[in-house]
Amino acid sequence: MINVNEALEIIKKNPGSFGTELVTLSKSIGRILKEDWHTDRALPPYNRGTMDGIAISYKDFENGVRTFEIEGIAAAGDQQKEKKKNGFCFEIMTGAILPIGCDTIIRYEDLAIENNKATINLDRITKDQNVHFKGSDRSLGERVSRINTVISSAEIGLGASIGKTEVKVAKLPTAIVISTGNELVDIDKSPLPHQIRKSNVYRISTLLASLGIECDISHLDDLKEEIKNKMESYLNQYDIVLISGGVSKGKFDFLPEVLKELGADKLFHKIAQRPGKPFWFGRRKKCTIFAFPGNPVSSFICMHRYFIEWLGHSLGTPLRKKLYAKLTHDVNFNRDLTYFLEVNISSSSTGELWASPQKGNGSGDLANLVEAEAIIELPRGKNTFLKGEVYPIYFYK
Numbered sequence: 001m002i003n004v005n006e007a008l009e010i011i012k013k014n015p016g017s018f019g020t021e022l023v024t025l026s027k028s029i030g031r032i033l034k035e036d037w038h039t040d041r042a043l044p045p046y047n048r049g050t051m052d053g054i055a056i057s058y059k060d061f062e063n064g065v066r067t068f069e070i071e072g073i074a075a076a077g078d079q080q081k082e083k084k085k086n087g088f089c090f091e092i093m094t095g096a097i098l099p100i101g102c103d104t105i106i107r108y109e110d111l112a113i114e115n116n117k118a119t120i121n122l123d124r125i126t127k128d129q130n131v132h133f134k135g136s137d138r139s140l141g142e143r144v145s146r147i148n149t150v151i152s153s154a155e156i157g158l159g160a161s162i163g164k165t166e167v168k169v170a171k172l173p174t175a176i177v178i179s180t181g182n183e184l185v186d187i188d189k190s191p192l193p194h195q196i197r198k199s200n201v202y203r204i205s206t207l208l209a210s211l212g213i214e215c216d217i218s219h220l221d222d223l224k225e226e227i228k229n230k231m232e233s234y235l236n237q238y239d240i241v242l243i244s245g246g247v248s249k250g251k252f253d254f255l256p257e258v259l260k261e262l263g264a265d266k267l268f269h270k271i272a273q274r275p276g277k278p279f280w281f282g283r284r285k286k287c288t289i290f291a292f293p294g295n296p297v298s299s300f301i302c303m304h305r306y307f308i309e310w311l312g313h314s315l316g317t318p319l320r321k322k323l324y325a326k327l328t329h330d331v332n333f334n335r336d337l338t339y340f341l342e343v344n345i346s347s348s349s350t351g352e353l354w355a356s357p358q359k360g361n362g363s364g365d366l367a368n369l370v371e372a373e374a375i376i377e378l379p380r381g382k383n384t385f386l387k388g389e390v391y392p393i394y395f396y397k
Contacts, residue, residue, distance in 0.1 A: 001270040001271065001272050001277075002268050002270070002271060002272065003271070003272045003273075003338065003380060004271060004272070004273055004305075004338045004377075004379075004380070006268075007268055007271045007279075007281070007306065008306070008309060010267050010268055010281065011281065011306055011309055011310045011313070012309070012310075012313050014267060014283060014288070014310075015310065015313040015314040016173055016239055016240065016286075016288050016310075016311075016314040017286075017314065018170065018171040018172065018173050018239055018314070018315075019171045020034045020168055020169065020170060020171055021168075021169060021171045022166045022167065022168055022169075023166065023167055023169055024165065024166060024167070025156060025159050025160060025164050025165060025166070025167055026156070028151045028155075028156070028159075028167040028169055029151055029152070029153065029156060030150065030151060030152075030211075030212050031150075031151050031167070031169035031170065031172075031212060032148060032149070032150060032151070032169055032170040032315045032316055032317055033145060033146070033147060033148065033149040033150075033151055033155070033167065033168070033169060034147055034148070034168045034169055034170050034316070035147055035167075035168040036143050036145065036146055036147050037143065037144050037145040037158070037159065037162060037164065038141050038142060038143050038144065038162075039138050039139070039140055039141060039142050039144055039162050040140075040162050040163055041140055041162075042134050042135035042138070042139055042140045043135070043137040043138040043144075043161065044132055044133075044134060044135075044136070044137060045134060046080070046097045046098070046134050047097065047098040047131055047132070047133050047134050048095055048096065048097060048098065048131070048132045049074070049092045049093065049094055049095065049096050049098060049105050049130060049131065049132075050094060050105070050130050050131065050132050051094060051105055051107045051108075051130040052092070052093055052094050052107070052108050053091070053092060053105050053106045053107040053108045053109075053110070053111065053130070054068065054070070054089040054090065054091055054092065054105065054106050054108075054111060054118045055074065055083075055089060055090045055091075055092040055098055055099055055102035055104070055105050056068055056089045056102055056103075056104055056105075056106065057083065057086070057101055057102055057103060057104070058103050058104040058125070058127040058128070060086055060087055061104070061120070061125060065086075065087050066119055066120050067117050067118070067119040067120075068087060068088060068089035068117065068118050068119075068120075069085075069087060069088045069089070069116065069117055070088075070089055070090070070091055070113070070116045070117065070118055071083060071084065071085075071088045071089065071090055072090055072091070073090065073091045073092075073093075074090045074091065074092040074093065074096040074097065074098075074099050075093045075096055076093050076094065076095035076096045077096075078096060078097070079097075080097045080098075080099065080100060081099040081100070082099055082100035082101055083099050083100065083101030083102055084101075089102070089118060090102060091118075092105060098131055103127060103128055103131065104125060104126070104127055104128060104129055104130070104131065105129060105130035105131055106118075106120055106122070106125065106129075106130075107130065110122050144158055144162065145158060145159075147316075148315075148316040148317040149317070150317060150319070151167070151169070170315040170316060172211075172212055172213050172214075172315075173213060173238075173239035173240045173311075173314070174215075174237070174238045174239045174240070175208055175213050175214075175215035175216070175238055175239065175240045175241075175242065176215055176216045176217070176218055176234055176237075176238045176240075176241055176242070177201045177204045177205045177208070177215050177216070177217050177218075177242045177243075177244070178201070178217075178218045178219065178220055178234070178241065178242065178243045178244065179198050179200060179201045179217075179218075179219045179220070179244050179245065180219070180220045180221075180222070180227075180243065180244065180245040180246040180255070180294065181221075181222060181245050181246070181294060182221050182222050183195050183196055184196060184197070184198045184219065185197055185198070186198060187199075187202070198219070199296055199366060200244035200245070200292075200294070200296055200299050201217050201219075201244060203296070203299075203300065204242055204244065204292075204299065204303060205217055207303060207304075208242075211308075211311065211319070215242075216238075218230065218234070220246070222246075222254070224254045224257075224258065227246075227254050227255065227258050228254075228258045228261065228262065231255075231258055231259070231262060232262050234287075235262060235264065235284050235285075235287045235289070236287075238287060239286060239287060239288065240287065240288050240289075240290065241287060241288075241289045241290070242290045242292070242303075242307070243255060243289070243290065243291040243292065244292050244293075244294055244299050245292075245293070245294025246291070246294065247269070247278050247279070247280045247291045247292070247293060247294075248278040248293060248294075249278075255280065255291050256269060256280055256291075259280070259282060259284075259289065259291070262284065263284055264282045264283065264284040264289060265282050265283050265284065266280065266281075266282045267281050267282045267283065268280075268281050268282075269281075271338075272336070272337050272338060272380055273301075273337050273338040273339070273340060273380075274333075274335060274337045274338075274339055274340070274363075275293070275295060275297050275298040275301055275340065275362070275363035276292070276293055276298040276299070276301045276302045276305075276340065276363070277293070277298075277337070278293045278298075279291070279292055279293060279298075279302045279306070281306070288310070290302070290303075290306070290307055290310075293363070295362075295363035296363070296366040296369075297342075297360070297362070297363040297365060297366065297368070297369060298363045300366075300369060300396075301340045301375060304375060304394055304396050305340065305375070305377075305394060308320065320394070320395075322392060323353065323392070323393050323394075323395070324353070324390050324391065324392055324393065325343070325345060325352075325353035325354055325355040325374075325376065325390065325391070325393045326352060326353065326354050326355065326387075326388050326389065326390050327354075327355055327357070327376070327385060327386065327387050327388065327389055327391070328346075328354050328355065328356040328357070328387060329356070329357060329387055330384065330385065330386050330387050331357055331378065331384075331385040332383060332384055332385075333378060333383060333385070334383050336380060336381070337380055338377060338378065338379055338380045339377075339378040340375050340376070340377055340378075341357055341358075341359065341375065341376050341378060342357070342358045342359075342360060342368060342369060342371070342372035342374075342375060343355040343356055343357055343358060343372055343373075343374050343375065343376045343393065344356045344358055344371075344372055344373055344374070345373060345374050345393065345395070353393070355374070355376045355391070355393055357376075358371050358372040369396075373395060373396065373397040374393045374394060374395045374396060374397070375393065375394045375396065376391050376392070376393050377391055377392045377393070377394070378391055379391070
């Protein structure tokens with residue numbers, strides 16, 4: 001049995017590799033960028049107005065001119081105009097290209113306009129005010145987004161501004177989620193007294209969907225030959241296989257034995273943690289295998305703590321930032337194991353995050369996950385965790 005940090009190191013050293021693909025910009029949200037982006041023109045591409053008003057030459061104002069003859073209107077989308085004479089101005093709209101001969105914009109709020117003349121009602125103005133100058137954001141050819149960035153709506157807007165109709169992104173893995181056990185029935189069935197509805201496969205598959213990964217779903221009864229025949233096909237077909245149940249010490253937990261017979265390399269089996277101790281992780285050729293415990297909270301913890309970490313390493317970037325919070329209450333845990341505890345998070349007026357424990361009824365208490373929003377990781381090696389002590393948290397809501 002290994003500890004949590006050892007398990008994480010093994011996971012980091014065994015990432016998947018799925019290649020890259022081109023997708024349209026509108027379909028790239030949440031994907032991992034696999035190219036640097038550079039501007040194809042300066043940003044902004046011309047001197048532009050940032051206020052509605054008049055565009056003047058500051059030199060005219062400096063020379064005492066306060067009332068300007070309006071020569072015309074510069075609207076957004078118009079070709080650049082040119083001021084012909086001293087003491088003249090252009091009305092200008094936000095986003096319009098600044099006319100030649102003008103360098104300063106006065107807001108309509110600071111003007112009086114009558115008989116095609118604009119009078120400035122200010123004693124002082126600043127040269128270049130209310131002008132967004134060409135290239136002041138980024139110059140031509142400058143890098144504006146780096147490889148391995150998670151594409152957000154901000155990157156979508158930037159990509160559109162530099163003409164990125166297609167985007168090179170990390171290809172996502174093919175996946176299957178498998179439930180095991182004779183006690184499980186589909187969610188549209190009425191369970192008999194000795195049965196329960198499948199829940200883990202729906203939870204795991206929807207988490208994958210939130211990460212952009214489409215997956216298939218299957219079920220295996222507790223029959224060794226059936227498990228072996230189907231698993232061999234799955235291991236050949238998919239990049240990742242995620243299994244719920246069948247990896248503990250029960251007489252019908254055939255998966256570790258079957259995976260060995262099929263030539264899978266076990267990288268670890270069992271972690272010194274609660275919940276989620278029986279987790280099995282390994283590989284066969286290009287397929288990575290996550291065999292989680294069947295108890296719902298156990299598989300939930302392992303999915304959020306280990307799978308998301310592994311996927312980030314596989315795609316080239318962390319998929320979440322590491323956060324820390326202080327405990328609101330003392331917690332006692334008298335086992336030599338890392339303890340993953342469900343918590344709710346609040347923040348103080350001084351910017352501190354506080355984690356309030358939501359202790360449930362063990363690894364089978366799926367309902368308690370709904371009452372919390374994050375997991376706090378309490379390290380192995382101590383039994384008492386005091387109010388105010390700081391530990392890592394992982395949001396799942």
